[in-house]
Amino acid sequence: MNCKTCEYPLWNLATRQCPECGAPFKPSDFEFALNAVRFCCLQCRQPYYGTGGKGHLVPLAFACVRCGASCDMDSMILLPTEGVKESQTKADEMPWLVRAKTGRLKAWFATMGRAMADPGRLIELVPENRSASEAIWYAVITNMVFLTTSLCVFFLPGMFLPMLRGASTGVRIAFTVAGAGALLILLPLVVVLLWGALSHLVLHVTGGTKQPIARTFHAIGYSAGTNVLLGIPCVFFLAPIVIIWWVITAGIMLHRVHSLRAWRSVTAVAVPPLLLITASAGLIFLTVSSSRSARLARARAVVAGGATNSTVSTNLGTLAGALAASQPRTPADWPEHGLLLLAEQNVLPAHFFAPGSSNSQLTAELTIETIALMDTSQLRAVGKHAAALLPPRVIAHRVGDMVFTYHGFNPGGADAADFWVLVEAPEDAAENSPVRVVRTDGVPYLVTAPSWTQAVEEQNALRISLDLPPIPDPRRVTYREPAVAP
Ligand SMILES: [Zn+2]
Numbered sequence: 001m002n003c004k005t006c007e008y009p010l011w012n013l014a015t016r017q018c019p020e021c022g023a024p025f026k027p028s029d030f031e032f033a034l035n036a037v038r039f040c041c042l043q044c045r046q047p048y049y050g051t052g053g054k055g056h057l058v059p060l061a062f063a064c065v066r067c068g069a070s071c072d073m074d075s076m077i078l079l080p081t082e083g084v085k086e087s088q089t090k091a092d093e094m095p096w097l098v099r100a101k102t103g104r105l106k107a108w109f110a111t112m113g114r115a116m117a118d119p120g121r122l123i124e125l126v127p128e129n130r131s132a133s134e135a136i137w138y139a140v141i142t143n144m145v146f147l148t149t150s151l152c153v154f155f156l157p158g159m160f161l162p163m164l165r166g167a168s169t170g171v172r173i174a175f176t177v178a179g180a181g182a183l184l185i186l187l188p189l190v191v192v193l194l195w196g197a198l199s200h201l202v203l204h205v206t207g208g209t210k211q212p213i214a215r216t217f218h219a220i221g222y223s224a225g226t227n228v229l230l231g232i233p234c235v236f237f238l239a240p241i242v243i244i245w246w247v248i249t250a251g252i253m254l255h256r257v258h259s260l261r262a263w264r265s266v267t268a269v270a271v272p273p274l275l276l277i278t279a280s281a282g283l284i285f286l287t288v289s290s291s292r293s294a295r296l297a298r299a300r301a302v303v304a305g306g307a308t309n310s311t312v313s314t315n316l317g318t319l320a321g322a323l324a325a326s327q328p329r330t331p332a333d334w335p336e337h338g339l340l341l342l343a344e345q346n347v348l349p350a351h352f353f354a355p356g357s358s359n360s361q362l363t364a365e366l367t368i369e370t371i372a373l374m375d376t377s378q379l380r381a382v383g384k385h386a387a388a389l390l391p392p393r394v395i396a397h398r399v400g401d402m403v404f405t406y407h408g409f410n411p412g413g414a415d416a417a418d419f420w421v422l423v424e425a426p427e428d429a430a431e432n433s434p435v436r437v438v439r440t441d442g443v444p445y446l447v448t449a450p451s452w453t454q455a456v457e458e459q460n461a462l463r464i465s466l467d468l469p470p471i472p473d474p475r476r477v478t479y480r481e482p483a484v485a486p
């Protein structure tokens with residue numbers, strides 16, 4: 001028990017003023033280790049031992065058992081218990097909360113050590129009225145230190161960011177440090193805030209708690225010292241152990257501060273990390289696959305749209321979907337050759353044929369059989385080769401039963417929804433059979449035989465209005481003779 005002003009020891013005094021500096025004091029302003037201090041009767045010096053909370057007397061006022069004088073803890077003479085050193089009378093303290101006295105570094109290491117050795121006792125030492133933000137910042141700083149040592153080797157390449165090309169070394173270093181710093185503070189801060197808030201929400205939902213949310217943040221925050229393994233550079237495989245250890249420690253602390261049943265502590269503390277991990281994994285997965293899934297979804301939508309019309313061939317729908325999925329925006333974006341669609345997801349050689357077709361000839365050189373066993377890169381090579389064989393002024397070319405008529409068309413240009421990009425036109429089809437065409441909206445539709453000639457004429461009128469040469473009847477476009485501009 002030292003004077004709070006001048007550190008002078010205040011043992012064995014009947015006065016309530018510091019002999020050194022004159023500051024008044026009360027024993028009840030101090031905390032002592034249990035039984036470490038004897039409080040002596042002013043009259044007869046009968047000792048009483050501090051067995052209550054904070055090492056105080058219970059009760060605080062009573063009649064002396066020996067002399068009968070009325071004793072009051074704050075007026076008694078204090079001495080260390082026999083055999084107890086002065087330094088041992090101090091109450092157990094939460095190291096981080098007394099950092100002003102011990103120094104931050106020492107307090108930080110001590111808090112970390114105690115979180116690992118005895119988390120329950122450590123959190124008991126945090127008074128209920130301490131702020132949540134203090135615990136949050138402890139966790140942020142602690143994780144920041146560990147993350148920094150763990151990731152420092154990865155920050156160096158940041159200095160060579162392309163955007164910094166030409167900048168001076170000083171600017172590069174400043175940029176790297178600022179960027180890394182922001183990340184290293186923000187990441188732990190977001191994690192701790194989310195975790196604490198969600199844990200408290202879980203407690204609320206599973207039966208509530210009388211303790212304020214600050215208590216939950218104490219548990220989450222002061223358990224962060226167990227992340228010390230994270231501080232080992234590059235040892236990322238330890239990350240799962242670190243996370244599990246932190247969760248367990250936080251659970252023990254939560255259990256202690258809220259006096260919960262075990263299953264509630266476990267649920268409250270484990271659900272948020274599971275959610276966070278699932279959410280971030282999901283986010284990464286979505287980011288990676290979004291463009292692909294969006295394309296697939298569009299392709300499927302086109303097929304589904306076509307399927308509502310029973311007269312529409314699903315093969316044509318699949319090709320239309322693959323074309324739409326390649327997202328052409330300029331005339332140059334169309335596949336150089338229809339065969340290149342084979343390199344797309346979901347497109348099979350059989351899709352280039354009308355339903356029920358006995359044809360298996362894809363191009364003049366290729367049949368379904370010759371390409372059946374090719375992998376994607378071989379199929380792409382075959383497609384490129386076929387594209388190279390097309391005449392320079394090609395306006396329509398055939399693959400299997402399909403004739404591609406998109407050459408030169410600007411999909412990003414003026415509204416031309418009726419433009420044909422693809423026609424299902426088997427070479428050997430009967431004159432009176434209907435023809436299926438795909439327009440720019442990706443939806444296949446059917447043209448009946450009587451209106452076919454007129455449909456081709458209208459299509460050519462549209463093409464001329466778009467500055468494109470007219471096409472012959474797509475059924476007359478052969479493997480060997482793609483249609484060319486006149
Ligand atoms: Zn003093």
Ligand SMILES: [Zn+2]
Pocket residue numbers: 041042043044045046064065066067068069
């Ligand atoms: Zn007495």
